[in-house]
Amino acid sequence: MAHAMLAPMLDILEKLIGFDTRSSESNLPLIEYVRSYLASYGVESTLIPNADGNKANLYATIGPSNRAGLCLSGHTDVVPASGQPWTVPAFQMTRSADRVIGRGTADMKGFIAAVLVMVPRFIETAHACPIHIALSYDEEVGCLGVRGLLTHLVAAPVKPLACIIGEPTSMQVAVAHKGKRAYRCCVQGLAGHSSLTNLGVNAVDFAAELTSYLRRTSNELRERGARNAAFVPPYSTIHTGRLSGGIALNVIPDHAELEFEIRNLPDDDPDAVVDTVRIFADQTLVPEMRQVHAGSSIKWEQLVDYPALSDDPASAWLKELACAAANSPTTRTVSFGTEGGLFQEIGVPTVVCGPGSIVQAHKADEYVTLAQLSQCLDFMESLAARNGEGKLIP
The missing domain is CATH 3.40.630.10 (Zn peptidases)
Structure with missing residues (x-):
């Protein structure tokens, strides 16, 4: 009634x-x-x-x-x-x-x-x-x-x-x-002609590697991370929602962006996940990029943060x-x-x-x-x- x-x-x-x-x-x-x-x-x-x-x-x-x-x-x-x-x-x-x-x-x-x-x-x-x-x-x-x-x-x-x-x-x-963290990662490489890939730093390639690392980390959370059956899904997740870069097929892209989020269980620490991803970016990807161009970088911007x-x-x-x-x-x-x-x-x-x-x-x-x-x-x-x-x- x-x-x-x-x-x-x-x-x-x-x-x-x-x-x-x-x-x-x-x-x-x-x-x-x-x-x-x-x-x-x-x-x-x-x-x-x-x-x-x-x-x-x-x-x-x-x-x-x-x-x-x-x-x-x-x-x-x-x-x-x-x-x-x-x-x-x-x-x-x-x-x-x-x-x-x-x-x-x-x-x-x-x-x-x-x-x-x-x-x-x-x-x-x-x-x-x-x-x-x-x-x-x-x-x-x-x-x-x-x-x-x-x-x-x-x-x-x-x-x-x-x-x-x-x-x-x-x-x-x-x-x-669950809580949520969301970030934008801006990858800065070096442009050039696509016939001379050895002289450029393909920002899209490195953004894709970072995306792949996020996927592997998400799989780790699903397979070996904390679980709580009260939630659907019952584990913390990582999701890449946007990946962009490049201006033409025959141009080495010097800029790419990806946006990803972490949705963590109440008892999971999102800082631990973020630290892992940052270490991979800073200690693996950036040094490789800078072997070709010292000005290469991966910069982070936090978009969302609520507990x-x-x-x-x-x-x-x-x-x-x-x-x-x-x-x-x-x-x-x-x-x-x-x-x-x-x-x-x-x-x-x-x-x-x-x-x-x-x-x-x-x-x-x-x-x-x-x-x-x-x-x-x-x-x-x-x-x-x-x-x-x-x-x-x-």
Whole structure:
């Protein structure tokens, strides 16, 4: 049965989808809408802007501001829709029989809409334990924006006692995910005529050797590395996603680039993998290149770095709370990354639970079902009710 607040929630979701908050664009129109919405209920918001002032995190507290409470967190940015075969306008919510379609419906404006529509209910019940609302920017490009918010929380008189991040988990409680490192390697060689390969340094060749080494290292992790059956796949992985170089067949390429990522299990150290790859590049490939041209090099640029979310035994009470509110007795892990590991790093126990499926995220005609949105509202109602009874946080 649809939740009584589903219709007003959809009205809010429609407004949120209408804001083009691709990571390349400003999220300020959405943030200002949320701040105004919260202010209409007497809830003040703090904005934590980026260096350019064109994006901002939002942090608000419902209830006593001098106490640590439960944080409901989500990111406001979405991935691009251009080049995908959408059958409806991507930044306009389309209502269908059993779902709503639009960029961000699942990832993750549906959750944000559920939080916002429940604000009056949270105000009624958050007398002893506050509800914190945290909205970030630039999650989709490496969990960048939330770091400023977390710096603000670390310096604040109180920070949340726990956090629920509403990424799409089909309203199942996720307690762990892998971490991610991503790098761009720029290989600089020496150009020349392809008939005189002995006089040049083929940057594509050396980039390909580095790619092959990454593949061998990935195979080592799969065959002899740590394993955790809770994850799919149950080992840390390395993936090369882009390899480019060269301008013409008869020209020795003097520049090539490759981009790769490491997705590590919570108990695996990504630094160990990176160090191994750097040693191979610096001690094997670069010396060989410089035998021909002293100016040859392999330069590294880090693109993404966020930690894994660990299943922390100390947060057992949070898992029990989230599972009870979600009416789901079991927990799970997820393959995608979230801001959860960063919250965990500052001492805030975190789980992930939100409406929709990650299978639908980032695709054309992204959608979330009405049933999932209703379940999310039931989840929020359960949290509010427990808070009113003084049973939200032990």
